[in-house]
Amino acid sequence: MICTEFICIVRNQPRTTWEELVNDMKRAGTTVSKVTVGRTLSHHGFKSRIAQKVPLLKSSHVQAHLKFANDHLDGPEEAWEKVMWSDETKIELFGLNFTRRVWRKKKEELHPKNTIPTVKHGGGNIMLSGCFSAKGTGRLHCIKERMNGAMYCEILSNNLLPSVRALKLGRGWVFQHDNDPKHTARITKEWLCKKHIKVLEWPSQSTDLNPIENL
Structure with a gap:
């Protein structure tokens, strides 16, 4: 009975802590230890693991990702070799990274109950812009000022x-980039058009579809 209750609790509420599990059982009239x-x-098969952070998705985002x-499901693999992937990344200089532990089994790290939705925000950091393709990595640029559309075009150039x-x-x-406002600004679109650069249509709030996330 105790075993069944444990499994039920962590399945429905994987963020439950050791103390909460012990206290829940105590309130139910059963005394158990953390051990x-x-x-x-x-x-x-359950182990306390750090919850994965994923973008907060709306229903429209999910549908766009599925589309x-x-x-691209039946497209030739060779087509991806012609894609230049790009992104900007923020490296925190100070502060602690927020983590949360959850009870889960192997290969369940991306189940919605086992993740922490995140949104983009500022902070003490440096910003880097980079790109790569199947043939190798491109240039890495340190963004020292607040970036706007004009600066983004200069970085691309x-x-x-x-x-x-x-x-x-x-x-x-x-060319692949996400839907950041600087990427979709009028000045950016005009620059890309002037340079005859084909842009890969990209869904908003991409859940790490861009392989540059692994660099």
């Missing part, structure tokens, strides 16, 4: 285009 809790859950996947030439992507290459 018993840990041993029981471990026996059934993107279906649109000074870093993206030389990277494309250095990696010898040739004709027909495709």
Whole structure:
């Protein structure tokens, strides 16, 4: 009975702590120790792990992601070799990274109950802009000022285009960037059009679809 209750609690509320499990059982009239809790859950494949942080998705985001996947499902793998992936990343200089532990089994790290939704925000950090393709990495640029559309175009001109030439992507290459307001600004769209750069349509709040997330 105790085992069944443990499993039920962590399945429905994986963020439950050791203390909460012990107290829940105590209120139900059963006294158990943390050791018993840990041993029981471990026996059934559960282990306390750090919850994965994922973008907060709306229903429209989910549908857009599904459409993107279906649109490219049957495409040739060689087509991805012509894509120049890009992104900006923030590196925290100070402060603690927020973590939360959850009870889960192996390969359940991306189940909604086992993740922590996140939104983008500012802080003490440095910003980097980079790109890469199947042929290698491109230039890495340190963004020292608050970036706007005009600055983004300058970064693309000074870093993206030389990277494309250095990696010898040739004709027909495709540029990927997300839907950050600076990327979708009028000045950016006009610059990309003027340079005849084909842009890969990208769903909002992409859940790490961009392989640059692994660099």
